Amino acid sequence: MSTEVSLPVLSPKDFASDQEIRWCPRCGDYSILAQVKKVLPTLGIPRENFAFISGIGCSSRFPYYVDTYGLHSIHGRAPAIATGLKIARPDLQVWVITGDGDGLSIGGNHLMHAIRRNVDLKIIMFNNQIYGLTKGQYSPTSPHGKKTKSTPFGSIDHPLSPLSVAIGSEATFVARSVDVDIKHLTMVLERAAHHRGTAFVEVYQDCNVFNSGAFEFASKKDQKLDNCIYLEHGKPLIFGKKNEQGIRMTGDGRPEVVNLDEVNRDDLLFHDEKADDPSLAFQLARMRWPEAPEPMGVFRSVERPTYDGELNEQLDAVIEKNGPGDLEALFNTGDTWEVT
Template structure:
């Protein structure tokens, strides 16, 4: 998507609504909102052509705080509603704002098919590994053994890996960032916004009331360089405060940590976000802290025809061929006339 230079120049203030922001003090949602407001003016899209659709949860208050069109929909159904909107109005830029519970529990099936179809939606999932709005129950991403109000003796569920789900469903853009990593998050949101197709972004978001500090390994300045690998397309996987460690593949194709003093840089695993084969991205998504350094950034970005684009193409083709007769469709096949006695 390219900026329209004929439009008035917008700033982040132009995208701020007049509504009072009602999240808990120091919630990570504030940072995500701020970075989104920074990104939108760079896109060159009129405010009236941008829509935010949300489900239910703390994150789903997001549309109220954006000076754009928006829909606060129902639990888990934001991808379905957004799909209908995008198919009906393909010229719009449609964001879906959701949480780990909203997207992966009741909304899992809707999310799966929006990604599978490659609907041109920008799905931003706030992951705090907890149900915050309903006061601290465990969610589909809560770690094994997590003690919450609904799992007082520890969760026995193995958590879903959101990026693995997205890659497995065929999402054409998959990325991860963290709420307070401002520059990185801004970059990721802008890349997602400019992608044509299903863009899925997992944002590590701190719920400082019910699950505080869950992502300190990826946000603390003195920890994140040692615990995370920041993906750069075409470059080797190197990390560490001194950038002295890297990732290479074993003979069995598994990633392993090596010291750069022991291997050549050319022996490391190089990142290719544009690979049509989902295997490299899936392999990266399986690397999770604390068992390994955790990748952050763009895992996958490929081009494929979009669902809404193909529907629009078919519609226009039917119109040109003169076959788009709604009345004939309604009266096709078996019909009955119901007459009064």
């Protein structure tokens, strides 16, 4: 007699909560939400086995809008809370929803350590290069010279590159997409969802109120093919409306733009997302428009043991050797004293 339990067939509508979505009209968050709800039912996971953890910011309203378990936590601490949940409930698929302000300012430390530990989390960072919820102050990713309410004469900070931070922290999966590039974003989210370990995805998200048009170079159909390189594993880095340009490495190890009619195709840089050495992925993450075409897609996807997996294996081994333990006995072990 078969004991297999068939899971109900789910659709994006099954992941839509009854909460009113409270983002500004035309905000890029709507598109990201729609693509996540499109991906979730394809994973073969019951709704009760998903958890969405967020911090503070416009993006962090996300858990209200998906009909799964979730927690709207505190500023910057979502990776730490999600780590604890994944360790306690390894059966859950845990997603972290954060923004460039939430994840890279007060939350930078927590984000970095979750990534380096390779906790099995799906971290989606909405990057709009501004603080939207608090009404338009500059953020850690705002470009130099950006005039905002908190930098009326222009920002003098050097902006952080989220992907550089992730790759520098030895992330096992790193990717980038754009909010309105529906097909590409769906592909990236699917790849992240199936990755075992920390999957870090940066999504360029338009804040049409406080930083409108920041990513038009990568979202406008008549511009993006000339301004972006779409990474494919094992294929050369080629871009342009007619695929007329490419990237090759110079003698001193720097990427440079070349015309394909002037070079041999085999001399181009071929993308290797499986490379154990993250240095090439880091170089690609440093390519920024308008100085260079900006890469989109999966920069790195490698396998490494997960923190939560190794920790639970360690706990199981200790329990098998020493027994389950006695908390009361532990409290009364060693020097004790009584306060009267």
